[in-house]
Amino acid sequence: MNKVITINLGGNAYQLEEGGYDALRSYLDAAGRRLEGNPDRDEIIADIERAIADKVRGVLGANKTVVLAREVAAIIAEMGPVEDTADADTAAGTPESTPAAAPGTAGAKIPPRRLYKIREGAMVSGVCNGLAAYFRVDVTLVRLVFAFVTFFYGTGLLVYIILAIVIPSAETTEEKAAAQGTPAATAQEFIRRARAGYYEGMRTFGDRKAHREWRRRFKDEMRDWSRDFRQEMHQHANRWWQQGGPTWTPRSGAWFALPFLSLFLGLIAILGLWVGYTLITSGTVIGLPLPASMPVWVAILFLIVVIQAIRWPFKAMRRSYYCGGYGPPCCGPLGFLWHLCVWAAVIWFIYWLTQGGHSATLHDLAQHLPGKLHHALSSLKQWWEQL
Amino acid sequence: MSVNEKFSSLRKGLLEFLVLKVIAGDKVYAADILQELSGTEFATQEGTLYPLLSKLRREELVDYEWKESEAGPPRKYYRLTAKGREQLQETLDYWQKINATLKNLGLKSRP
Known part of the structure; x- marks a missing residue:
């Protein structure tokens, strides 16, 4: 039993097996690339689609409404690779003179490797997977590096989040091929993979067992993540005590002012969290709706900046009490930036959890x-x- | 290197001329052209033919019209333009000349 995809060729609908669809997509994509710069490119592609439709009709009958993957492969082989005749240097056009152009190898040229997120087999968003494919290393190694670097002030997590946002994910077959640095998948390759159960995961997505498995993996991830977080907290605490704990000489009045300031800062933080929560869930800020043109993430970023700006003078005050001056480098303007990042990460995470x-x-x-x-x-x- | 391989580029160059010749006979659509060429040394595939046809059309040697087919999408039926006919005739004449040269070379009794 195979999944069937309905396509439109020259204005008529045809049903192809999934593997066949992928092969055809890859063939047409390769044709489009080959005809890059040809003024009649769209027309030629349309001609070719119509010709394929003609051939597809040939294999269908009253009791056969679906085109099998191997039939698609045969049709593609019959069509032959698309060659731009304007290009005088391409290989000779007759099939017997180009033994290399074996059936279905259209587009078999290796594309340059590119950095993409690869969602297949990904744990979070496929960043590690993509990096591993790009640098040709084991994905576990990449994940370990990220986990390790996360111990240093959470840098790994931060870098991960940035990469997750910046790197595009591989959506099309072409992009997936480019991400892996393998030849764009050909008809035969797709059929081979389909036979090898490559698409099993996708097919069983609706089924319960697969879903449970997926949830289990997600829980494992969350557990790992919280363990990392706890370990980091312990490390911070240890370092702090090793440095002799609080090494400040309290100013006069510090005992009175400090709890107040801390309480106040905490209250602002809770207020910020609450506003962020209402922003995400209902799209309003304390009852006021957002301007229609403002996306939620901009509002959240804005909120973070505002909250940090409010907290900033109080924190400076508290620090001046602690340190008796403008204190340790960790609390400088970089500290502000760092807090911003942490807040952004936390709120992004909450947003991801609630919206995803x-x-x-x-x-x-x-x-x-x-x-x-x-x-x-x-x-x-x-x-x-x-x- | 077999003769077949040796002349692959020649065949490729000639394909355009042959396609013009096939179209000159009657209004044809792409599958007819492939069908007619299939038995010959010039057998080719859609992947090569369609880009070639579009090039010929761009050079105004051929023209096409849409015709409904019994089943499925309408088809493009190609025919030669006046310019195409002229070019075909020129090429045919030139080909005859090459043929004659081929036949006569080496036959002349040398003094």
Whole structure:
């Protein structure tokens, strides 16, 4: 049983097996590339699509409505590679004179390797996968490097997030081929992969077991992530104590002012989080709707800057109490930038959780949490009264 | 190197001329052209033919009209333009000349 894809060739719909569709897509993409610069390119491609439609009709009948992958491969072989005749130096056009042009090898030239995110087999967004393919190293190694670098002030995580945003993901077959640095997948390659169960994962996506497996992987990831985070916290704490803990000489009045300042800063932070939460969930800022033209992420960035700007003078004050002056380098303007990044990462993460594919379970949890808490409390009360 | 391989570039150059010759007979569509060439040394494929046809059209040697087919999308039927006919005639004449030269070379009794 194979998935079927419906396509439009010259104004008529045809149903192809998935492997056949990929092969045809790759053939037509290669043809388009080969005809780059030809003024009649679109017309030639349309001609070729019509010719393919003619051939496809030949293999269909009253009781056969789907074109098999191997039939597509045969049709592509019959069509032969598309050659631009304006290009005098291309190989001779007759099939017997070009033994190299074996059936279905259209577009077999190796494209330059490019950096893409590869989602197949990815753990988060495919950045590590893409890097591994690009540098031809094991993906586990890349992941380890990222995890390791994350121990240094979370740099790995930050770099990862930036890369995830900056690198495009490989969507088309051509891009996927370019990401792997392999020849653009040919008809035979696709059929081979289809036979080898390469597409098994995609086919079973709707099924329960595959979904469970996917969820398990996601949980593992989350567990790893929180472990990393905890370890980092411990390291920070250790370093702090090794340096002899707080080494400041408190100013007069510090004992009075410090708790206040900290409380105030915490309150601002909570307020910021709350505003961020309402921004993401309802698109309003304390009841005020966003301007229609402003995307949510811009608003969030704006919010971070505003919150940090409000917190900045209080933090400076607190620091002056701690250090008795303008203190350690970690609290300088770079510290501000660093905080900005951390905040952006955290809020991006929350946004990703609520908006992404994991929204359903998480949203439910958030919705039912108060109810569940109440339930747990009342059962605890019952238990207490029974004693 | 077989004769076949040796003349592959020659055949390629000649393909344009042959396609013109096929079209000169009657209004044809691409599959007819391939069909007619298929039995010969000049057998070719759509991947080569369509770019060639579009080049000929750009040079105004051929023209086409759309015709509905019994099933499926309409087809392009090609025919020669006056310019195409002229060029075909020129090429035919030139080909005759080459043929004659080929035949006569080496036959003349040397003094």
